[in-house]
Amino acid sequence: xxxxxxxxxxLLCPMPVIKTQDKIATxxxxxxxxxxxxxxxxxxxxxxxxxxxxxxxxxxxxSDRIIKLTIEVIHENDR
Amino acid sequence: xxxxxxxxxxxxxLDSLLAARVIQNQGIHVEGINFYTGFCVEGHTHAIxxxxxxxxxxxxxxxxxxxxxxxxxxxxxxEEYKDIVINPKHGYGAHLNPCLxxxxxxxxxxxxxxxxxxxxxxxxxxxxxxxxKSQRKETMPIIARESGAEDRLLRPLCAQNLPAxxxxxxxxxxxxxxxxxxxxxxxxxxxxxxxxxxxxxxxxAGGCCFLTxxxxxxxxxxLWRYRGEKRYELDDIMLLKIxxxxxxxxxxxxxxxxxxxxxxxxxxxxxxxxxxxxxxxxGPLTLIDGEPNAEDIELAARIAARFSQGKQDTEVQVKAxxxxxxxxxxxxxxxxxxxxxxxxxx
Ligand code: SF4
Numbered sequence: 001x002x003x004x005x006x007x008x009x010x011l012l013c014p015m016p017v018i019k020t021q022d023k024i025a026t027x028x029x030x031x032x033x034x035x036x037x038x039x040x041x042x043x044x045x046x047x048x049x050x051x052x053x054x055x056x057x058x059x060x061x062x063s064d065r066i067i068k069l070t071i072e073v074i075h076e077n078d079r
Numbered sequence: 080x081x082x083x084x085x086x087x088x089x090x091x092x093l094d095s096l097l098a099a100r101v102i103q104n105q106g107i108h109v110e111g112i113n114f115y116t117g118f119c120v121e122g123h124t125h126a127i128x129x130x131x132x133x134x135x136x137x138x139x140x141x142x143x144x145x146x147x148x149x150x151x152x153x154x155x156x157x158e159e160y161k162d163i164v165i166n167p168k169h170g171y172g173a174h175l176n177p178c179l180x181x182x183x184x185x186x187x188x189x190x191x192x193x194x195x196x197x198x199x200x201x202x203x204x205x206x207x208x209x210x211x212k213s214q215r216k217e218t219m220p221i222i223a224r225e226s227g228a229e230d231r232l233l234r235p236l237c238a239q240n241l242p243a244x245x246x247x248x249x250x251x252x253x254x255x256x257x258x259x260x261x262x263x264x265x266x267x268x269x270x271x272x273x274x275x276x277x278x279x280x281x282x283x284a285g286g287c288c289f290l291t292x293x294x295x296x297x298x299x300x301x302l303w304r305y306r307g308e309k310r311y312e313l314d315d316i317m318l319l320k321i322x323x324x325x326x327x328x329x330x331x332x333x334x335x336x337x338x339x340x341x342x343x344x345x346x347x348x349x350x351x352x353x354x355x356x357x358x359x360x361x362g363p364l365t366l367i368d369g370e371p372n373a374e375d376i377e378l379a380a381r382i383a384a385r386f387s388q389g390k391q392d393t394e395v396q397v398k399a400x401x402x403x404x405x406x407x408x409x410x411x412x413x414x415x416x417x418x419x420x421x422x423x424x425x
Binding site for chain 1: 113115119137138140141142144145149150151152153154155317343347
């Protein structure tokens with residue numbers, strides 16, 4: 001179980017979602033991914049993507065222009 | 080019996096939502112696939128412009144997948160897609176939209192994905208006659224053939240008007256429970272949506288692709304004309320979505336932000352371009368694309384001053400910063416609106 005970072009700043013949706021999706025595909029269940037973004041669209045898109053794909057959004061926060069989302073990876077076989 | 084699997088092309092519109100649900104209702108495992116071309120309207124416009132911030136920011140493809148309780152795979156095809164936009168074998172639609180080539184390419188990509196992931200067939204929300212260029216009775220077999228999907232491509236909403244496909248012939252799907260929609264009338268889709276319990280759905284008015292937009296296509300055509308070749312980078316097509324584009328001369332173009340959201344977005348590009356900022360008055364950030372000479376920069380500064388709060392003053396100070404970081408301050412008289420020919424606006 002480890003924590004990983006993804007910088008998706010200055011990318012517009014849906015690119016941060018695609019980057020999150022592709023990064024999570026390389027991680028193991030139980031890993032934590034912290035994504036930082038600037039497009040406010042991620043506040044709806046990344047949680048929606050997590051719900052659809054069964055991963056757990058642990059936290060989201062917005063300060064100034066930076067939005068941070070923390071996701072727990074849960075792959076299908078580990079549910 | 081093994082459960083058959085289909086991959087559905089999900090655009091975020093109503094038709095692909097319905098097509099996927101109709102197939103799910105026949106006991107097929109369906110997952111969605113959505114392609115990012117770089118020209119997708121979703122996300123960008125509402126994320127950039129502050130005035131659009133009040134509008135819902137949902138991504139309709141993700142929303143559709145959620146309604147369908149199905150997985151969605153979003154795939155970035157923007158690099159390979161360039162060739163489709165630049166050299167469409169079947170030509171363009173009303174603007175620079177290469178719809179037929181685009182459909183063929185997307186189905187081909189979905190087929191590759193289906194093969195890699197052991198899926199049995201592909202579904203789309205296409206309806207015969209729905210779109211003048213790409214969704215005609217004659218184009219349906221072209222898409223199936225040229226994508227390589229052949230009879231593994233099923234269009235549930237108009238299947239009864241087309242020859243039976245593999246899933247129908249094999250009995251994985253009951254053809255009688257598919258539909259024979261055709262034409263531009265949306266009523267059958269709305270009725271089906273109601274019947275299937277979808278009360279709220281996306282009906283993108285201007286389409287979901289910038290290439291069908293006349294103003295956008297004009298800007299792309301202008302870019303190609305003055306570059307002397309049909310070529311683009313992703314940054315180019317992003318910037319065509321933002322700001323006022325003004326071309327006072329063939330050798331340079333100005334991109335002038337219209338409001339704070341655009342200003343913030345253009346800030347991210349300022350290191351790659353010669354850019355102008357009014358320093359004596361509040362004003363927009365302006366990027367300059369091309370190879371302007373000193374006289375051109377002075378003219379650009381006068382134009383930028385016109386869009387600043389100093390537009391009525393006799394002089395506005397404009398800072399020009401070059402990509403190498405060097406800068407100079409110009410004191411200029413804002414250009415008069417009558418001195419900007421309409422033809423400069425791209
Ligand atoms: S509107 Fe755009 S995304 Fe849709 S088929 Fe045409 S070119 Fe492709």
